[in-house]
Amino acid sequence: NDDPLWLMAAAEAATVAGDQSGYRRLRQLARTLAERDAPVFWNSYIGLFQGIPTYLAAKNAGLPAWMEPTDIFECMALADNVARTIAATSLQALDSFYGLAANGYLPVTPDSLRRNINTRMWLPNLGRYSGLLYGSPAYPVQLLSSDNAAMALAILGGVASDAMTETAVRRTPVADTGIGHCTPEWNDTLPAAPPSGLLRQALWTAVCARSGNEAAYSSAVAALLYRRLHLLTADSRPTDGSADRAVTSLILRGLLGMRFIAGGIEFAPFVPENLPGEKVVEGLRYRRSTLTIRISGTGNAISTFTIDGTPAEPFLPADMEGNHTVTITLAGASALRGVANITESAGNAMPPPPRVSWNNERTAAILPSGGNGDSRYLVYLNGTLAEEIYRDSYTLYDAPETTTALFAPVNSDNATGFAGAPYTYIPTGQRITIPAAAVGRTGTRIVSDKTAAARLVEQNRYRNRNMTFEVEAPRAGTYLLDVRYINGLGIVNRQRRAVLRRLEVNSQPAGTLVFPQLSAAWWDKNLGEQWQELAARTNSLPVRLESGSNTVTIRYHQPSPVYLDPAHNTVLIESINLTFLHS
Template sequence: MKHQPAPMSFTLWLAMCMLLCGCSRNAETEECSDAIYSSGDIEVFSDSIIIGNVNYTAISPYEITNCWKSTSDTPDPHITLTSSSLMADALFNKAISTCHHSSPSVTDIYLHGALLDPQRSMEALRSMVDTDGTIHRQGFPIKADKEAWAAAAWEIYCATGSASWLKESYRIINRTLQKEHFTIKADPDGLIHGTPSYMEPPQNYFPSWMSPVDRFHTICLGTNLWHYATISVACKMARKLKLYAEREWAAAADRIRNAINDNFWIPSASMYGQYMYGNLYPVLSSSADNRANSLSVILSVATPEMGRRLMESRPTRSYGMPAVSPSINDAAAEPAPDIQVLQGIAAAHTQDEEALLEAIGPLWCMGLDERTDAGWHSLLLRGLLGIRLHPDGLSLSPFIPGKLPGEKRLCGLRFREAVLDINIHGSGNKIASFSIDSVSQERAFIDQSISAGPHRIDIVMSGNSLSDIQHTIATSAPDTPPLLKYSGTTTGTERYSTMTKMPYMMSTQTEFCPKASPTLTTLSPTPAPQ
């Protein structure tokens, strides 16, 4: 008789299955991890964050171990988030409570303040206006420190529908543009001089040989994106006010948008250069201003195809997207919360799940800092929930990754005279059904005429996969920008694009058009110009 092996005990069989199939939070393979984000010594889960050997756990919506505990049962009864992720809820509550104790910046108002607290945001913008009725600019003309004022003002108008605020803010924007027209204009297509407020201190963003005058003569991507937004807002406000100036503003906005795409976009790198520098014959920097690159998507300056390519070629690091890549020094490469917020919102615009998760992970880590709100509430509202304010209402276009499943309930969101409780069921980017107070609607839109008082909004997502489109990304940000030098003569007729190595002819009217063959040499890996 053939010998039969003894049957395996159930306990041994179960142990082997657990050994072969079980998943650990330290698992190296993506398939074997339930982490929302994992890179380097960081692992982010729905209820905890591990950074090195330190574990931060959300034990309630109002407490994170080793990090933060609310001093009251509800940090802000005005608006709350309840979801299947305690960490998402706790960081949202922490952000809301923290931002209420600090003065909002112009960008904060644009991203979330206009929606969450329009009256406070309105007063904050008014405080930035000089006695002559123009926007106060402390570092003008070198620095444009209130560059998002007009965009923030438009968000407030859409949130409130205030006709008086519309007239007041349009008057301020118009006066400011008229006052600055001859001072900062750099190009007949509408590009302007000056550096954005976040490029501080200058030595982190500009070569050491640059004087204040040299920095003023730079034509920065970030400054011109916000300038485009300002002109676009002036056009929208003029339209609402039924002014003839609408056509002029619209034409000016188109010129600026085209000029940005013509002069800053680097096709071979699928990104925009951070600035053009040099007084008479500007050179395009091959480094990327990652704030501005994401902003180009949010403001719809980049075409949809350019936006997708920009997200796919984004630089990444464990602790978040760097400010500049490649950078002049380590300080310029440091990631910051607002960069991750803008990246996440841009990722939602371009429907890129990987880019969104790569923004959420580092942003949650930054949110553990008790001194800052980080901006998770901005990314949640503008990115995951896809809330957009319009003059005639509020639209929603949720983009929910599969790694953030379950119901999400945002309670107490005020819009005009209504108080909205928004319930989102499931994940994906396609809406299966949308209803207001149990009444089905054809589109995910809340009209400005919605009655005062509480309303329940229910959104059921289709559960479709967001990972069907393959994305190819740069796995790390380059560390050192190339040193540039001119070969041949510089006769005063050419300027150069550093990444594409394509010279451009410049007419006496400084109109740019592609020409000729490359004469620019890239030296690597020598340090940046000092």
Template sequence: NAPAAKTTAQQWQQSIKTDDFPQYTSEYPLADALYNLALEEARRAVEPDSTLRTGKEWAGVWTRDVSYSILLAQATLQPRSAMKSLLRKVSAEGLIIQDTGTGGAYPCSTDRVVWAVAAWEVYKVTGDEAWLRQVYPVIKKSLEEDAQNAYNPATGLVRGESSFLDWREQTYPRWMQPVDIYQSENLGTNAVHFQANTVLALMARQLGEAAVAARHEQAAGAIKQAINQHLWLEKAGYYGQYRYGRVFPVVSPRAEALGEALSVYFGVADAARAKTVVEKTPTVPFGIPCIYPQIPGIPPYHNDAVWPFVQSFWALAAAKAGNEASLTESMAAVYRPAALFLTNKENFVASNGDFAGTQVNSSNMLWSLSGSLGLVYKVLFGMHYETDRLVFQPFVPQAFKGTRKLTNFKYRQAVLNIEMTGYGNEIQEITLDGQPLAGAAVPATLTGPHALRITLKSQAPAAAKTNRVANLYSPETPQVTFANSQLSWAAIKDAQTYRVLKNGQPVSTGGALTYAVPAGPYAEYQVLAIDSKGLESFASEPLPVGAPATEVQLETLAPAAAYAYKGFSGKGFVE
């Protein structure tokens, strides 16, 4: 791991050639310089073998990092390197590689399928039919494996660790072991699986595989319905972090920034919920933290941290929901650290905005620089790829109003020189070579150089709020013991009340540090600490009380497996 250095460069001047990339100019010299910085770092990220390096301190291609980077900008900017990088993450068995995560990664971590969403983005950008046929079987086989290993038929949700939040105690209670993390059902990971199934269905339709398409449309619909049923927090107005526990799971009411953003961006949330999520999800002065509230006693990395790539997805969510205030905040939260540190850092401390206080960090971070570029391509100019056209849905906050140009922008066999004036998210006029452009969409059949002009209406969207809050910490998780028919726990700092759960349901709330357990059948008890602001700790480790549930030794009913494995109890195990 690379400890964060305390300083970065004092100045930045472009030193490598990037004029073959799209060139951006506006009335904001700082924003233009940050775009050029991101272009230069994007070029530096290309390894000698043309794959995309994860960061200055992180060599090689990582599945989720490269996939999110491709979605944000690299499919647009460097599609051939994107293709090569994605293929680097396919196993000899033709499966997407889950390369980092708790408990040896797969299946404790199951967010590898964001690869599918990135592969589809590359296809929409390039129109490369051979690419589509190459990636389709990989995605199909990987999702079939996931359906067996990670899909929970009881809830309709997908099991596995939070997407990218893969450092256990940084986002999970300390009592959770790898098996507990595997059994949990996280918002971001489920949003990714919804989109991966949606993408596979679209690929199957494109390739004439109607039965496969129908199956995965149904799978996507089931995951979407389950997220909205099991993870939506009506009172809070956003989704919960994950379901966790053992026999009787409960929902963590923490906000999980990437999951909230992807739920809006991918369309898990309907239009009304999308607006609410963007308005109500807590943000702090330096941006949207990975989770909120923070976990006490855990140093900044995923906990108590803002990650620029997540902030960029939050910007995409804000743009989709039509929330100008949120979008302006997000652009500022991406631009500020890049301008201050003169590189696109991996993360920084949520409470003070400094990169130096995090556990691990890197400059020239692929997904951070891609997020900065994505603000120009996908937010300001609002470019959204479809299989046969490039659609423009610009959103320029009033704080960034004016004239801007994006020249030498390559789309299939065309080169676009784009000029846009005004602000807001409604187009007054859009022309291609002086002629009105139907549907604000450039057809994929266009060839050669063309001039595109966009005039925005310069009307602010309907006013919408953001939920800017102080960067607060929840109480510590209680540690509960059981003796003499009584639960007991030590007082937790700043806790005002304690909620006792029996089989996942509240049975008592008060200031006492004990709870008398009535006689009865087997039950699991947990305790949460709640402070004066209503912030909740994680639920304590489930504590079984009463006669144990019936256990059946399966190896007495079926032949034990003959593998030379160790670490099991009893007389063997069933494969």
């Protein structure tokens, strides 16, 4: 889902443009997106949005092969959550500037989402953000690798604190060619310098400027210019303008330190000491004015700032019209000399996830999927790091409650990779299974076997549109609810679009169930015959049940705008499962 990134960019463009009529259209669209996205992607149990941007879902991005669509859907990406926070913050600032009534763009306040990001995704021992939470919607595990573009956005967008910014800039490894896609890299087969790397480097350069770290900033500027010059002599050059935009970003966001707000432009210039001399930007159009900006000196301490020769605060009001000249003189001093983590490469690759085979309910064999064969793993139980082991087997303790276990490999460079597929141990009496035939009208023409059809409930816009039933909970607490359904309905759903259903518990919204329809071509993954398995499970939703009777409703949902033909919006449900987590 790239809507959050698009909305963040659109809100920034609206802030720069100052077009109130255009902004009114944008805020209405933002409200529509919020109403559509929150029921589907918001994980109220964790306090973050689920889903990942498309660049992390690409075939070579590095997600583990065990992840099926429901596993990917349950992931919580730094990029999406940061983009939503920045977009909502910008939109609220514009609402205030234009005197418009407050508009709800998130299920929570931007400050609340910001706190949740920093609590759930910051890795204090590593000095960076986790790029992804994965493995369970109730007990997600932090991936010990950053998404560096998303981390840069978190810093530039004010999500990260000053202390986090200083630590990230000081500790993130940077090579001569710039910062890597991730730290450590998710996939060692990614191109060394894809065109998108220039834009990522431009973001990181602005981050280093914001931090005031002279050493890191100088190295970031050098890496960006090196990449740009390399492209000038390369046989194949990007034709999308990304190279020029990266240099423009360096000038505006880095050297001039321009930050756009609704009322004008704030300046916080920073020129590294190895780029002395006067620099001139001419013909820069901003709303109803055309600017010439002259900057001389180095460092980030402003000696003089004038507008048309008149001393002023480092701020240009948005209501200025016509031609104007801004002159900036820097005092030649930096607030922080700083250090940079310069390395031969931007980061090592993560080890591949292991293959985990559970011999019985509590004993696992852990098989490395390549690498040097080291048997070193971090053991996560219910999302918490429980221990580090140096063996290829594990025995789970006799847990009294439902426990999800994951094993993340650690290589000789101390890089930690994705864990193997999660395993959930469910003690006796902790799971409730409700046959669909007990709560809905059975029978379907889709399945020719009448015995099998009698166990299934077909749900579409005509049949069982709203399945409402009672669940007797032996005790109050949080349960994970999932639905077992028939997979691969290519006869009905020819494009194999994911079917969505809204869940309500005791008349309160409880999230969205996703019913992917797999095919042999899904991601070109080597699934063998797995895609043809008759039954599959939806994503799991944490729900609160009271002791005794609870009313559960699975509602038919037709997305708008329509991406799935209503005639194909059909699912065959076999059972509903509820697993007790805790009181």
